Amino acid sequence: MTHFFSALGVEPLLKILQQSGDPTAMYTGPEFTIQFANNAILAIWGKDESVIGHRFENALPEIKGQPFADLLKQVWESKEIYEANEMPATLDIHGEPITSYFNFTFKPILNKEGDIYCILHTAKDVTELIRTRDAVLEKERKEEEIKKELRASNEGLRSNNQELYTLNKEYTVTNEKLGASNKIIQDLNLQIKKENNELLSGNRKFQDDITNLGDLNKNLASRNQELKDLNDTITQLNNKLSESDISFTNLIDQAPVAIMLLKGDDFVITMINDAMLALIEKDYSVIGKSLFEVLPELKGQPAAEMLIKTYRMGTPN
Template sequence: MILDKEILAGLIEGSPYPIYLILGEELRVALANAATLKAWGKDASVIGKRFLEALPEIDGQPFEALLRQVMRTGEAYYAVNDRADLMIDGQLKTFYYTFSYQPVKDADHQVIGVVCYATDVTQLVESASNISRMGLEAVENNERLAAINEALAASNEELATTNEELTESTRLLELSEGRFRSLIQQAPFAICVIRANDLVVTELNDRYLELVGKERTQLDGKPIWDGVPEAAEVYAPVMEKVFQSGEAFFAKEAELTLIRNGLAEQVFVDFVYEPVSDLSGNVSAVMVVGIDVSEKVRTRHAVEEVEERIRLAVEAAEIGTYDLNYKTGELVGSARFDEIFGLGNGVNRETIIDHYHPDDVHLSVLAHEEARKTGRIFYEARYIPKGLPLKWLRFQAKVYFDANGNRLRTLGTVMDITVYKALQQQKDDFISIASHELKTPLTTLKASLQLLVRMRENPNTVLFPKVIDQASRSMDKITELVDDLLNVSKINQGHVGLKKNWFNLSDMLEKCCIHVRESGSHELILEGDKSLMVYADEHRIDQVVVNLVNNAVKYAPDSREIFLGIKSLGEMVKVSVRDNGPGIPADKLPHLFDRYFRADERGTQVSGLGLGLFICADIVQRHGGEIGVESEPGQGSNFYFTLPLGEKEE
């Protein structure tokens, strides 16, 4: 998250247009790029100050009230060619800006600040004023010319004088028109003048040609929509309305697709269609004045995109964010932050630490002290919400300092890692169990092999069969443990395939569990419908039954009889394995089919990795069936699973 903020800061700082961020009810300057500081005539020391404290000369100007309006209503404010008087190098100077105030909202959609995007249009306004003045001069010269013509008609005696005045007026008119054309050519923004009756371009400057990506020969003296046909569909009706109504049309960040130098480009333009009237008040032309603001718009879009990515990443990771002010102690957290701690809005740091596990209370202080040197905070602590289970939390943050090295604030994240810690503990427990379970048969197998090596030359006919039998049992146990691990690995990788065929359930149950039948310790009794056929993977179903019978032998050693049941349930069949053992406590029943769960948690009575029932559940579910258990302490246990009788023929 820190990297993303640095990218965001780089985008804003590199913008050639003034961009600044105002936060909080005090309207503090939280961010101002180089273009803003240059426009204000200030240095970076204004960052962190209140708006009027940073710019005292704007007191009495409307900007503070506009900022508070946006903060209050949450609605953006736009201004075109707005005046601002700023103190530059000790002198109060007048500037004009086209700008927008955009509300900045937190994750709860509450307005916490205002971001300003501005464009200095001082030259544009001054040039427009000069153009207007030149137009007035032209009108005055025309009026003078009309007066001279009247005088010429009224008196032949003054013909010579009138001719001289007419010549002078013509010269002044030509001079005015020349100055007007020169002003258009030298303007720092795009200008194009379009005649009303035929929409022919009469004047345009190089900036306009750059804006539309055309050669002068393509536009000068030609109908405007012949030169820029790609914009005609949208803006030809708009221009026609300006001719008819005599009212100007303003466009802010208008998105256009222009054919520039033969290639289609998407651009954003601020422009105005300004009607130009003759002496009779009729609109004789439209003056188009435009500024390419594509870079500013793309920069803002990039900033917004980065903000959105950060927001989505934070939400997807279920991360809480917070801002801690070291001076005031104020702690502002996101909705997820409040949800994690469960203490409501406005909670302070001390209250949170009071809920830490007693052994972890000191961790926050140590982390903040370490951050004085590193600027980073990272620690994990146990948090105990009132009346709720303990949580593991992970804190990561960056500390910001002032010019003197004093801590100002911390921006950070908090994540609930309780599940991660539980999985970590589960992994450690499993490794311990697996090591313990493998150690016993390996030790026995090793001892048996050592005895066999000693008896190689002179085998003891009495002891030899016993050693072989012991080694075989140890090898079977190791094989069983390894098979469980391999089956779980296949399940995790999705490699457990089913080879289905039709078979008789009764025959399969009669043949399974040979090892139990031969041992003579338990009797397997088959009950139910012995004629049922199912379409399933016989080997996998045999594996399920063997596992359930083995569990009955392990956990109910005194229940000599184990009942295998088959029952038809319409389109399903139910297979059960029932014993008369001690039963299973109710609190353990929901977890029996979880990975690594063992009913005998101490591992003192039975061995195993806690994977058998998990594997059984996966096999049954892959067949489209369900697995479950019914048990009460002292009443024995009944494990069962269901299977579809067979696939429907198409």
């Protein structure tokens, strides 16, 4: 090797390349004999200096079936440089096949007559760069999947909140009807009390007002029937209210999406279904606890701000 390159007058250059940290090799002849390989490229190959003087394919038998020998032949015949980025190469490193990625150049070196006398091979191992980039891309992909899941979950929550809002309106209307019925009962009780007082007063004149007493008894019977009818109405309203509560609970328990019901300024969890427990990876012990005590990581996130806005403004989001 020394004699070959001494004759070409490039021996000083080889000494520089030998000291370089950039992986470099030189091949001569159409058999691509390794005439030079610095320590950096030997480390990449997993070889020592004993490969120098051997044909490229014999020194690295594991590259058979890979494109490198054909590329060297292409450069030798065309006398045109070949450059590649992030190309995989599987090499036998300490008896184990290892695939790495390289940016490399096969550059033909020509003499004054324009004939090729060697190919200069320079390379850069970019394996870690690619793995880091792929890890970042995978992380971004997973983050995007999580964002999509959160958006779908938020959409489900908005839909469920709308249903809960409608149920609350019905619940409020039922309570208002119950309050109106109770007011009627109170008024009737006052009326009955008044009539009973009149009846007691009339008893002092029992003999004189026996006829009037009969009429009052008929009136009292009519009032009692009204009271009974109102009591029946109240019973029906209470049954409807009870059914509404059961339906509301069943709606949450059987809903196909994650739901929980929060109450008060501290957002205390009062109801939660299995789907939501699975989503937040908790159990029913969270009931009665503040949402931000159970999931402190929500603080400051858009979902938490949307929840607080919904509670304060009284409008679904």
